[in-house]
Ligand SMILES: NC(=O)c1ccc[n+]([C@@H]2O[C@H](COP(=O)([O-])OP(=O)(O)OC[C@H]3O[C@@H](n4cnc5c(N)ncnc54)[C@H](O)[C@@H]3O)[C@@H](O)[C@H]2O)c1
């Protein structure tokens with residue numbers, strides 16, 4: 204196992220936040236079979252550390268630990284769990300700079316974006332710390348003589364979380380904080396590309412007084428680990444964020460143990476621009492909605508649908524702004540776009556662009572000879588995109604924007620809904636009738652009107668169709684980790700009715 208005296212550790216104010224072990228039952232753990240995997244900085248392709256690949260029995264040991272710890276955690280009062288979560292929140296905030304450095308090194312996003320994600324991730328911890336105190340049951344007017352009826356909310360049990368590399372911290376906290384606040388122990392399996400953010404969260408959870416066995420981070424071969432977690436009957440809930448392809452697989456693997464599933468899967472967001480919009484303003488908003496995290500965002504505006512009357516002006520402003528975006532190592536200076544996560548992502552983006560060109564799209568940008576390294580992809584705008592092209596059908600997860608013109612509201616509704624995905628959609632117009640018509644007709648879990656920013660702790664985040672199941676965050680996010688127990692208290696003498 205590599206020692207802590209690596210480049211990454213040296214960059215941190217608190218080197219103990221950089222851990223190259225799994226975290227099970229409050230202990231930093233090696234892989235018993237001696238298997239390990241390197242983690243690379245996508246900007247330089249240099250190894251920044253190693254992680255152990257745990258053996259099957261070590262994953263089961265995490266479940267044993269969570270099962271034992273559950274008894275005490277669920278018995279705490281909600282306000283006691285709240286205090287520990289708030290302590291975790293404070294520690295995340297206090298270590299924001301180190302957490303952002305770890306994230307930029309393993310994920311590649313520019314440092315200011317990484318700081319933003321730490322803040323965003325922390326905000327879910329604070330939100331759910333408070334929400335845990337409001338998991339109310341209800342009383343039910345009785346239809347049974349001399350009985351009182353009602354419900355109470357109880358933690359579902361051990362919850363496991365399988366998370367992606369594009370938001371290595373916030374995708375964990377949005378799930379884990381809800382589960383912990385509900386009284387559930389958690390077992391997190393982060394993406395192997397970005398494990399160090401998860402492990403730093405574990406270190407801070409321990410310092411916050413979250414007991415051993417309650418927050419575990421397991422590492423290993425993803426397919427091997429997920430089979431064990433999905434097949435384990437003691438794990439009652441699985442929350443996954445990642446691709447629709449892997450989401451389908453996890454549904455199958457969880458069928459035998461009938462788990463509670465929350466799935467935040469892929470997106471293919473339309474960005475609709477109405478004829479009344481200022482083309483420059485709309486183009487700049489579309490740039491923000493497309494190129495954040497170098498396009499590796501489930502909310503990325505992939506298909507930009509612009510009314511024909513302003514299409515050409517929009518395209519001019521979009522390309523001028525896109526060509527001014529800076530691409531480089533996220534640790535260095537003012538950078539708009541960092542690298543893609545690995546070389547395969549670059550190859551996939553290039554194939555999507557080639558496919559569109561071969562089917563008649565016009566390309567602007569994307570001079571890959573200017574890319575500052577082999578995992579970088581210079582942003583591309585494609586116009587004249589059609590439903591036959593991959594850029595329309597697939598989530599490209601790269602800085603590739605597809606633009607096309609439409610002529611009527613009915614046409615754009617059909618175009619926008621022409622996808623298996625249904626996560627988020629953007630509408631830009633000031634016409635209230637159009638807003639209402641489009642918002643109601645779009646088959647998406649989230650619709651944002653005249654705003655690129657739509658997420659945050661108070662809102663229910665999630666998709667329809669093949670973008671997923673369930674909602675994270677908001678007033679209902681904690682319900683993903685709660686069971687409703689109905690009770691009937693009969694034979695209560697003369698008391699009847701309510
Ligand atoms: N809806 C949302 O909230 C949301 C948020 C972020 C990312 N995403 C989606 O995530 C995807 C990008 O992330 P990704 O590439 O990490 O996704 P991914 O599906 O490849 O991986 C996600 C997680 O699944 C694991 N995994 C990979 N292959 C597996 C297998 N065969 N069996 C079991 N587990 C496996 C990975 O190790 C990782 O932990 C995109 O589709 C994106 O839209 C969705």
Ligand SMILES: N[C@@H](CC=O)C(=O)O
Nearest residue numbers: 369370500501502658
């Ligand atoms: N940007 C999303 C994550 C999707 O990749 C979020 O805000 O949760």
